[in-house]
Amino acid sequence: MSAAPTRPLTLGFDADDTLWHNENIFEKVHVRYRDLLARYHDAATVDRTLFATEMRNLELYGYGVKGFTLSSIETAIQLTAGQISAEEINQIITLGQEMLAHPVDLLDGVVETLSSLSGTHRLLVITKGDLRDQERKLARSGLADHFQHVEILSEKDERSYDAIFRRHAIDPRRFLMVGNSLKSDILPVLALGGSGVHVPYHLTWAAERVEHPPRAAGRFFEIQSVRDLPAVLTTWSAGL
């Protein structure tokens, strides 16, 4: 099938750690959280217990800073057998509020790449997390005008991508998803017949890690910077 020049290709972009830094903010908060609990437990125990609490609460809370903050408080009470003070719990609440109010720090090359692509392609943001937090970050990013649609999801899986394809009349064969998470951005899209470009971030949350990289010749690409995206698009679209 040759590319029809009158019919634009659709590119989906993940947001956190693809358009702007995010996991580094969580990492900084983890450091302060470990310090807060250092007189009770070593860092590895704190990390492991917090992650277990997050996973246990994920179905109830979903992704995002508010659920993370609640799980952090719950874990701190558990790990200190109730010895943590209200003042220290207040510090955790403040950490969460600082995360929500954190400035949006764009990744290198994002502005130039989106500017060069938005004239010739249909661009979507497809992200998960707290509704208001993601909307606020997009508004603050200055990138909103590049995107035709913004989809904030409670989960990024085959079902939710399929719903997006239907909603926007997207042919998955002409859809390419760009993101830092193999699990959320690439695997479900490949499974639906779409294509994916993995742009790893230097930090990956444990819940997003996958053991085996995907195999899908001509439909899966890995680049080190979003700056390399136009070159991938040339290769990819030539094969359509």
Place this chain on the structure above:
Amino acid sequence: MSAAPTRPLTLGFDADDTLWHNENIFEKVHVRYRDLLARYHDAATVDRTLFATEMRNLELYGYGVKGFTLSSIETAIQLTAGQISAEEINQIITLGQEMLAHPVDLLDGVVETLSSLSGTHRLLVITKGDLRDQERKLARSGLADHFQHVEILSEKDERSYDAIFRRHAIDPRRFLMVGNSLKSDILPVLALGGSGVHVPYHLTWAAERVEHPPRAAGRFFEIQSVRDLPAVLTTWSAGL
């Protein structure tokens, strides 16, 4: 303008306290929260301080149970000058989790009314709150199949309704919103040239109260039960 029978009218439905009970769950939690703080402050002080915290955090947290839980913890620490125990804070976290896991209790007449209308009208859910929580409640409600689209918003104002009208090619003159909140469900829709049916719930959160009922002859209706909606629709559509 006469109604074109080939072109269905669009009805938007609020969810919390319109399709299913919600504020009564918050009210039950408020009772237990006041009890928890009763040895420090009277109920009125607790309510007033919690509401002030919620309003201060609204821009950061948005609507929903997770933000409410975080504001409840923050308020409890403030009102007890840090004397509240970690165990008591854990009780507040558990209250929040119980709210999220609470069964969906439909309002009287909702099933019959939606069943009778979904064949002849295009029905939408338009709600605000936590993304995952609202999706879960809709899934548990058994009502999802009646709706063509579900819109979960971070805020229900003129701007967000206008975006929905554009997204779904809705003519506001042929759109009627049904909900329990004059502020979120009725006033912004009327301002955009649409119509609204107010179905008051017996409890209204302070942040949703408005002082003056709207005036918009032929476009604003008030009923005591969703069972009265078909009769309103007959009157309304005759005037289109």
